[in-house]
Amino acid sequence: MNTRRFKLKNNTSVRCCPQCGNNQVFTAHSDYCAEDCCEVWVVCKCGYDPTSEKSGFRLEDVWGGVDDANIMDALSCWNDALSAEEKQLTEEREGA
Numbered sequence: 517m518n519t520r521r522f523k524l525k526n527n528t529s530v531r532c533c534p535q536c537g538n539n540q541v542f543t544a545h546s547d548y549c550a551e552d553c554c555e556v557w558v559v560c561k562c563g564y565d566p567t568s569e570k571s572g573f574r575l576e577d578v579w580g581g582v583d584d585a586n587i588m589d590a591l592s593c594w595n596d597a598l599s600a601e602e603k604q605l606t607e608e609r610e611g612a
């Protein structure tokens with residue numbers, strides 16, 4: 517498993533962590549999920565990982581790795597996973 521801690525500049529494109537509000541400091545993870553496939557995902561500095569129960573939101577890549585391109589893609593997965601989570605919570609609240 518590869519990991520890489522990184523810090524982004526001030527930005528509004530990455531959703532804030534629902535636990536601590538951070539949207540700049542993350543650790544990228546890359547690990548094999550199958551023989552010829554890797555998953556890449558980002559975890560907040562507080563340890564929050566919206567994909568831990570939603571691995572469908574992890575980036576799948578043949579080679580994996582935590583280079584800049586994969587990190588950018590994994591951040592858009594982070595955004596998607598958080599949107600999905602928000603939607604789920606809203607639905608639960610509304611009893612849908």
Ligand SMILES: [Zn+2]
Pocket residue numbers: 533534535536537538560561562563564
């Ligand atoms: Zn956090």
